[in-house]
Amino acid sequence: MRVRPLHDWDLPPEEAAALQRELRAQLILTWDDPPIRTIAGVDVGIREERGRCAIVVLSYPALEVLSSLVIEERVTYPYIPGLLTFREGPLILKAWERLTLLPDVVMFDGQGIAHPRGMGIAAHMGLWLEKPTLGVAKSRLWGEHAPVGEALGDLSWLYEKESGATIGAAVRTRPGTRPVYVSPGHRMDLPHAIELTLATCRGYRLPEPLRLAHRLTQPGEQFPLF
């Protein structure tokens, strides 16, 4: 799919952070109730500056794989907490260009607005892709929360200590494992982000879109998945 360029990616850390603060005003944090027939999972794996991005599109709510793709490219921007998008974003866009089936919702491996400047990878990419997005991270970056209940579906709100604003939720997607951190990206609200996360879990800690995309980024894995 084609996207309209919003800005350069090769920005020094300070400028990258300033850009994130500017982009925050463009986020739409409401759900306008579009029909959901497909949902995509996006993940990136990098080893020795060799990045591999995988996108898997599943039907919803059946969760059958409709298409998948993997692309590789050199990645040089360093990993800096809070600036993950500047490392993985360019590669994700390259993969997105190869996509022929436009998903209704896109799930990312990382934060949405649960980020120091409200612009985690799911929020940022949502602006580029102009699609509803949500972030499902394996660990916390920003925000505080009370302990999470042990049952599937139990959750604790993630809130920003200073403002008191609720920015996401720590969700138990599988008993006996650590919760995942869910937050809306763009054109999304928290209730729907949580609902989509739980509705796409199939017995594993990670929801299917991300679990499958992650598998494809691992060395030796083959695609397509169907």
Place this chain on the structure above:
DNA sequence: GCGACAG
């Protein structure tokens, strides 16, 4: 200065 810190 110290601790925190998505992937």
Place this chain on the structure above:
DNA sequence: ATCTTGTCGC
């Protein structure tokens, strides 16, 4: 994320 083997537990 990646580096890495075995191992504890259901």
